[in-house]
Amino acid sequence: MSGVIRAILGYYFLVFMMRIAGRRPGRQMAPVDFILVFFSGGLILTTTVGDDRSFVNAAAQIAAICAAHYMLVVLRSRYPAMGRIVDGTPLVLLEHGRWRHKVMESMLIEDADVMSSARDQGVENLEQIDYAILERNGQISVITKDSE
């Protein structure tokens, strides 16, 4: 199989697996998430490179991955449904002083993760939070009661 095809398949396979693996990357990445990302990347590298260590192969594969990524981004911006499949949808974690615990469980997010993001925004305790939203990029946005 051509190295270019292997690179494209490897790219889409990793996009798929990272989407399935649950907790979203982004600002919420913990060391354990880094292991998943880098270990998977290293493993897919062995099959995409194979025994062809030439510059031409590397250049062709990088071009292929860039094209595959560009296509995904274009599809994502043109079709909202594609955006939801690739990135998911923003999810409300906390609303008017109450946790949406089922959403949190399914996204493997804990109270401490929300509080960690809240502290970044100068919030001192959970009671001050009106809304906490898990964004598509993995960041948790916090809207405080004062900011209304």
Next chain:
Amino acid sequence: MPAIHDTRPIEDSVPKINDELAVGSDLQFQQRWEKLESIIWIFLFIFLLLSLAGLFGRGPLSNVTAQAPDASMQVDYERFERFSTPSVLTVRVNPASIKNGQLQLWVSDSLVKPLGNQRVIPQPERSELGAGGITYTFPAFESSASIEFQMQPSAIGKSELKMRIPGNSELDLNIYVMP
């Protein structure tokens, strides 16, 4: 003259929660996605089990021993090979097949392509092309002998490998090369 910019008015395009905060959340999609995710996890788990069992190579389901109908030889091989990955096929020869201090073994062309034979151990005394394959001649004593073919498949899919000790019955092997 002022610059003309393409603009459009702000619309209520991002769905709100409690009619106050524009989040754009889609809980229905999320619930459908979670169902799909659980189905995908089941498939991944089955894939993992089959992989451990050797259905995709390198496992108990893959390692096979085949014998020629007249018991002139036995072959240990991997039924499921992996693309561009080294493997070993071992032929164990019945001592009765050794004649005049020589052992001859005919192997079909598929050994070279697509199965990618890299090396034969021991080194044959002669290799002759013909009859849709290669006939190897090894110096041998009248005791059981084994020959090892080190392979590295170069194509994906099913390959038929035929082997025969001249004057004896043929052994047909089906080898599946995984991507």
